[in-house]
Amino acid sequence: MRIKVGISSCLLGESVRFDGGHKHLRLCTDSLSRFFEFVAECPEVGIGMGIPRKPIRLVGDVDAPQAVAVHDYNLNYTEKLTAFGQQKAHEHSDLCGYIFMKNSPSCGLFRVKVYQENGYPAAETGRGLYADALKKAHPLMPMEESGRLNDPLLRENFITRVFAYYDWKQLVRGGLTHHKLINFHSRYKYSLMAHSPKHYAELGRMLADAGKHEIEALAEGYFTELMTVLSKIASRKTHTNVLMHLQGYLKKKLSSAEKQELADIINRYRTAELPLIVPITLLKHHFNNHPNAYIVRQAYLQPYPDALSLRNAI
Template sequence: MFKSEQIQLGISACLMGEKVRFDSGHKRSHFCVEELGKHVKYQAFCPEVAVGMPVPRPTIRQIRKQDMIHVARPDGSGDVTEAMQAYGKKVAAKMQHLSGYVFCAKSPSCGMERVKVYHENGSGSESVGVGVFAAEVMRANPLMPCEESGRLNDAIIRENFVMRVFTYHKWQCLVETGLTKGKIIQFHSQHKYLLMAHSLKAYKELGQLLAQADFDVQTTASLYIAGLMAGLKNKATRRSHTNTLQHLQGYFKKELNKWQKAELSEQIRDYRNGLVPLLAPLTLLKHYLLAHPKAYLQSQVYLDPYPADLKLRYAY
């Protein structure tokens, strides 16, 4: 059961529809506001307004000067680099309550990647930068899932981001209750097949980490969540989902008759070959789980990693 009303995400204010852009406009994200917004609360930031820039205002860009990146107007005036870095450090240090962040793509302040960096002599630009504010947020919160608005138009990237947000939120809730060895092991047990679908390597390594007879809770917890979030960042594929589905299928080998086994195998095979979406074999597995309850499988986050009304698994 999701405590989604408690999930808080950071977001660029313009993506919420706030008219804070240089031209008094916005870049309202339908997905963030209308769809994901049903399940999360947002804390909006506009670093450009926060450092005193007016609305409307002259455009700013990243300019490389003697191997240093500056944020200023195209002619180099109105440099706000230091002010924006200071603001970024200040607010980034107070984001431990956030479970994710959505940045405005390509912005010199908020772009997560591929921000244009212009040459001082005016001889062109390269899309190699990171927004000054975004860089501070990500540096201070390396585990927090971050994505930018443009990339969320990709269905697989969108699904992966939301899945990581809900997973990270569950971990944050666990930490608030006080970590113990048993709680960490139980958390891992519930997320094993979700992790398997994204990174078999991380699945094995984290299993070995928690298999140690006597581990220090805090040290192991830090290593575990870092490994989990890194593993989940990998995009799942039809091949990796198929492997996971086949593992789940194995739990019903004694309960299903030969026709039911054949039907489930066919659904998984059709999914692997791209003939049906992931929901097809998952729905059948859930049907058999209702008919033949298994507490371990029912606890698996893989079956329902986020609210179904987000319709994110249609991408697979």
């Protein structure tokens, strides 16, 4: 089963842009589509604007901009775009992520220009109205922009969060219990540690007396913190810390030569000589030869399918 992820239609190569063109993002069609079931929307076409059409821009207050036609400010699409976003946020409650078109006054998630009366954009930037409506409706859902996905670290982080979000929805769908929540946290222990050791410890303390709290309230607080922690970019330092923790489970299983090789590989990753996939692959090899029931459950070693090759570039 592929995971449902929303996307701006133009990124799939659909010719829906104001000029009749598209912004085909091959990462999505050539790679991610093997694992994501994309749900495409073009909000501007969705509210009845034609192809081609007059371009629009954001104007006025950065915190509450208006979407108007570039050459005719009397053509105001603010209410329609916002309402369309709210409608789609309700319809697509089963999405586990969203990829938006960058810089768009309807779909841009970050740094969208908001023009002022003098004709120049404000120093501060805004967010596209459709994207803003979805973000407000689903604040914890992983969301990213087309341009930022060219960055290997941001791409890996986004996809990690999509799969974690999907895992959580599956957990909730199966019925929440304190036991299931503790097991979920146990499986994500090293993933959380890689993103923020401090917040990993705080989540552990949150669950230390889990049985004393109502499961719904506890789960809501936990999920909020989970997605907040995973949104932080894991560094070589924090990854190295996790790799060394995992190495510790093998200290009585490996020969002296194998232990030295593993330590050297982890250190070469730490100093940026090797990508993360190298120590991960070696660790998985050793754990295949020396199975550990606790480690085999860790999401950190397999946060998404290997075929995505995301750790080859970080």
